Structure formats: structure tokens, C-alpha cells
Amino acid sequence: MKAATIAQLKKELQFRSQDEVLQLCLRLARFKKENKELLTYLLFEAGNEDGYIETVKLEVDEMFLDINTNSFFYIKKSVRKILRTLKKYIRYSGNKETEVELLLYFCQKLKAFSPSIHRNITLQNLYNRQLDYVQKKLPALHEDLQYDYRVLLEDLQMN
Template sequence: MKAATVSQLKKELQHRNTDELLQLCLRLARFKKENKELLTYLLFESDSEAGYIETVKAEVDEQFELINTNSFFYIKKSARKILRTLKKYIRYSGNKETEVALLLYFCEKLGDFNPSIKRNTTLMNLYQRQVDYLEKKIGLLHEDLQYDYGLLLEELKP
């Protein structure tokens, strides 16, 4: 089965009544965890972006606490998993400020992690890629935010 385009879906959804749309949304939410998470963000958390950022930061803190520090292999796997989760939450928001704030927080946590990531090339490369990515993203923000986030980014550079 070939999926319809977004414009085709939009046209079809315009012809449905409110009850049908509600049923379609609930059925969609039943099938995939990401759909439920996105719906939760849109319904409950999109009003307060600052609260959403704090919630995600708390989850990142928890995930960093759970990292197995016995070997760099486990640290790498966990760091990638945390970054994957963070990118998913960033996609839900779609806000550039949120993306920069959360990635800065991730880099800060990874840079302060113990044992130091400086002893592992792969982790340093992961860290450096995120810093470079942040540099590009900060350039797209408003001038005042560019300055504020730029200062934070300078502290993170190795």
C-alpha cells in the first residue's frame, strides 16, 4: 500500500466531521508510541514551551544518571540513545529555540560527564558534531538569542 501525500490527506480530512476526526486521531494514537507522544505534546505541553524544555531536561538528567560507566562502549551507546530521544522531542516541538536550548543542555551534560569523554575519540567526535551543528542553528535565531546562546556555546567548545 502506497501512502498518500500530505496535501491529499489534508483535503480528505477537510471533508470529515468532528466525530470522525476524533476517532481517526484516537485510532492513530493507538498504533505507535511516537504518535501518542506527539499528541500529548500538542494537547498538553505546546502551550508552555519553557515547561516542556524543563520536562525534557529532567528526563535527560535521569538518562545520564542511568549510564553504565564500566566501559566507554556503554557510555557511547547511552549517549547516542539520549541524543536520539532528544532529537525526537525536538521534532515534536519544531521550535528552533527549543532545539538550541536542549542540544546545548545535552552538550553541557556530556562535557561534564565523568569519566571524561576527552579520553574517547568517538565521544569527542559526537560532542564536536553537536557543537558544530549548534553553531549553525544559533546563526538562524534572533540577534539577541544569538548573542545569549553564543556565549553558552563558547563555554562548551573544547
């Protein structure tokens, strides 16, 4: 079965009753955890973006505390998992400011992580890629935010 385009789905949903759309949403939420998480964000978190950012930061903090520091192999796996989770939460929000703030927070946590990421080339490259990505995202933000985030970014770029 081939999936319909977004435009086709939108047209079809316009012809459905409110009750039918509700039932479709609930059924969709049952099938995949990500669908349920997105629906949770849209219903409960979207109105309070600052609260959402703080919640995600707390989860990132917990994930960094759970990292197995016995070897860099486990550290790399855990850091990639944290970044994957963070990107998923960023995708839910779709807000550029949220994206930049959460990625900068991730970089701050990674830079402060012990053992130092500077002793591992892979982790150092992952860190630098995220800083470059944030650098590219900054021009899309408001000027005041650009300045604030640029100061943070320059601080993170100093080794």
C-alpha cells in the first residue's frame, strides 16, 4: 500500500466529521510511541514552550548521568542516543529557537562531561558538527536571540 500525500490527507480529513477525526487520531496514537509523544506535545506542551524546553533539559540531564563511563565505546553509543532523542523532541516542536537552545544545552553538557570528549576524536567531531549546525541556524532567529546564542556558541567553541 502506498501512503497518501499530506495534501490528499488534508483534503480527506476536511470531509470527515469531528468525531471521526478524533477516532482517527486516537487510533493513530495507539500504533507508535512517537505518534503518542507528538500528540502529547501538541495537546499539552505546545502552549508552554519554555516548560517544554525545561522538561527536555531535565531528561537530557538524566540521560547524561546514566552514561556508562567504563569505555569511550559506551560513551559514544550513549551520546548518540541522547542526540537522537533530542532531535526527536526538536522535531516535535518545530521551533527554531527551541532547536538552537536545546542543541546548545547538549553541547554544554557534552563539553562539561567527564571523561573529557577531547580525548576521543569521534566525540570531538560530533560536538563540532553540532556547533556548526547551530551556527548555520542562528541567522534565522531574532537579532537579540542571535546575539545571546552567539555568545554561548563562542564560549563553547573555545577549547
